[in-house]
Amino acid sequence: MTDTPGVVPDAAPAPDPLRLTGGEAVARALAAHGVTRAFGIPGTHNLEIYRHLATYGIAHTAPRHEQGAGYAADAHARVTGEPGVAITTTGPALLNIAAAVGQAHSDSVPLLVVSPGMPLRHPRQATGLLHEMPSQTEALRNVAAFSHRVSSVDEIGVAVARAFTLFRTERPRPVHIEVPLDLLEAAEPVGRVRTAPPAGRRGAAPESVERAAALLARAERPALVLGGGARGAAGPCRVLAERLGAPVVTTANGKNVVDERHPLALGVSLHSPAVQKWLATRDVVLAIGTELAESDLWSELPPLQGRLIRVDIDPAQMYARHVADVPLVGDAAATLDALVEAVGPRRPADEDALVEAVGPRRPADEDAHDETATLKAARDDETHRRDARWLPYLEAIGTTLAPDAVVTSDSAQCCYYGALPHLALGPDARYLHPTGFGTLGYALPAAIGAKAARPDRQVVAISGDGGLQFTIQELATATELRLPLPVVVFDNAGYGEIRDEMAARGDQPVAVDHARVDLSALARAYGGRGVTVHAPGELAAVLARALTTPGPTLITVPEETA
Template sequence: MTCAELLVRLLRDIYGVNTLFGIPGVHTIELYRGLEDSGLRHLTPRHEQGAGFMADGYARTTGQPGVCFIITGPGMTNIATAMGQALADSIPMLVISSVSRLDTLGMGQGRLHELPSQQQLMSGVARFSHTLLDANTLPDVLARAFALFHGARPGPVHIEIPIDLLAAQVTEPTQQTRPMLYRPAPDPEGLAMAAAWLRTAKKPLILLGGGCVSAPEAALNLVERLDAPTVTTINAKGLLGRDHPLDLGANAALPAVRALAQEADVILAVGTELGETDYDVVFDDGFHLNGKLIRIDIDPEQLARNQPLALGLVADAGRSLELLLEHFPEHVERGGVDRTRSTLSALALHEDPALSPFVPLFDTLREIMPDAILVGDSTATVYAANHLVSQPAPRRYFNASTGYGTLGYGLPAALGAALATPGLPVVALVGDGGIMFTLSELATAVEERLPVVILLWHNHGYEEIRRYMDNNGVSRVGVDILPPDFQKLASGFGCQASRVTSPTELAQALADRPSDGPLLLEVDAAAWQQAITRQH
């Protein structure tokens, strides 16, 4: 058995991997020999960045690591952006790459795809990056990667295998079963103290982040028993179900929620970084907590970041929610529903001029595709959806406006989500600027016959940056870019496409969407705004 064949066997039989993303290259053909008759599904994106984003979307939807096979050098620099986004959002991703022969590592001989130190470069966008120096140590390195995915704060892991080791003969490992691994639970004394503070609080507030998505039932029950207004961040949408009366949504950066946060006497923050793109998206450092802050996070360093801490518990978010719930067998009345309702009324999101044009768009999506997973780029529709959209379950809303904030994420990540959940519809929310970064993945969508709706908001350039330039007195340079004819481009890929200018046209197009391939719906922002204005 070769090292490459063993890798495929371990991924499939020990770690339950069934889908791989990658573009074959001369340095990785031995990996593909290992794929022969393996039963694993391999998808070929059109760019390594697309491979990484697809793996990201797959992982966010399933909770399992997305796995990529990537070539040496340019393949790795191409996927680095996707790894950066996954690192920022704590998404499990396993990137297996080739690297130069053992005897040429670091020699600077101008070999094909050579980097001075590929491992050093990738370690900056990975939880760890490892160079395999002995083929027989592969099982141990893989075990280390999956232990991190399931027992610590997840993120990308990079394992590079020298091209001469891929074909090296290996000894079949004696350990053929995956060990059981349980994530850390909170310290009982600390948990009891947190419960005591929450029990006596007059105005509690809960902040739930993406780390909680594995325990929606415990999160819902705890929120209801504490009767506490709750911020569910962008990556935590759906934790409490759709339109829950205690859910403030991902609106922590807005004035009414900030006021509520400042008056809270005890705050419980679970599985959330308390980072800028969730709590300070207006970028004025205006989110302040004056009460006693209890934080639960699997990463001890995270407990010391962003807000002053009163009590910290290093533990898995989901397990902590379950154990904390045991301290509250009965509902504690604190007027939480009224406080939440009052805060949302003050926000008046549907009347906000910046958001109101998008209200009928998301109302239409909800009416026609109520169970859809929404996957977004950094684009106007996503910025609005972060505030407006409520989902029925977790793992059905994610985008690249958080953390790293890359462009080009929406389309390939939506394809990964569609592969992972063939029973649920998927909508990619993209803009005319961002989609150009990964437009080639339309070919992958067509080839794999993935029924993803690509909702393209066309505002003729980089609208957000235009607005920033205007607000800061900077002349518009580089933002009014020439758009292509997206209808012709989609047709060239073999993708159905049409233009919509009103909610009625959108509803009809969604109702008539194909079931065996992608559909690109181009929404002209100016025409949409005119249609909405006429309706009112």
């Protein structure tokens, strides 16, 4: 066939653009970023999202309250290293999860919350639409890194990619994405799925690393302070501590970054006056991934006499509270690898001559080991009267658990006074605690999220009776999962911390003493098991059985026997 001049040949028809509803676009974008599980509760306005989750390979766990969904997704993120995802509906559901978002922000946890919002052209004047509120984005952006309200179906992929870019390249913080509810149901053309770039985090500037290395090499009394931001650098942190002969103290989020059975490990001890006094006298302090915050110190840190080196991915931390003498802004793992190499093996140039002149001397690391043991003993002496009631039970828990167990805890006396400093865990174990924001009710739903993420690992929740009852309905969720989940509750019939604070002020206790609840019977009502123990040996035996029994086992330790 010959083309006719001036006539355009027939062309193959252009393929129709891909059209997706907003709900499917959400599921597609999450799957493209490797999300395989979400936590949440279906509601009238988010059903289009739920319709597509299974199609895109996303499993779902349904807690009984959105706050529980947030804590479960938070724990899922902490144990996997990947962002946790929660789906809520509008209005009250989103506000229910706000406390968990605030906790994730405080603890630098990558948490993505997806919710519907009011329709695109919804008037500013209230109309009485179901779950209507003045502004969801204004509410959430005050507790999250950002709140992104999309204006088209195609923008959903952009918003999700933006969230994952933050998770991968900056200090992890929670993010909220709002999809107007009319967009969730509307089918619109969309482009190719967007994904966050696989950008790795860079270490600190080489010249800053060299400056820090020189300072550490000259240090006579070095110390390491490890926060949650040091978790990805556990190996080089240990190597550096050993090369420097430097004792290691951690924040709550840094618990077990360095095995707490290591002879240089002080564990979670920043609250100890003896340890604070010791830290203030160090000539060089290397603080990694920590805010050096009041929530870990329980007071202001005394002025440091020496130089402070800070390693943090967040530049703002270099000037917050305790200004860094040597700021190392960058990823902790990359920065510590470079710092270990720059420091090199520690051996003074005149060591051979010294040995020849005066004979072998006591190794510096042995002195550091003795110093660490002395400090731990001083820490324990300071609080022996208060903490002794929990120690035998914590020892029973520690000796029963596997080396890679996951323990979740609550903002309860038995946890921050007891388990954080005193519970000995294996080298590969994790301890998840709601630091900083200090929400109650974290332990049980967090344990569910951790167990959903790592069903092959032992997971145990530790709580007080007051905190447990903030989220006790999640026992129903744990029962449905049929996964072994022991919950150890130290029962002091109320809010023990606030009761003690009132007494210390000379106040008459008000609203802190509660009638005892038969927690064992309540656990059985939810379909689990309930046991009350009165001795550490009983706890060890019951815990061992609970670790292999499907479903939750609530183990109550009455305070008068703890």
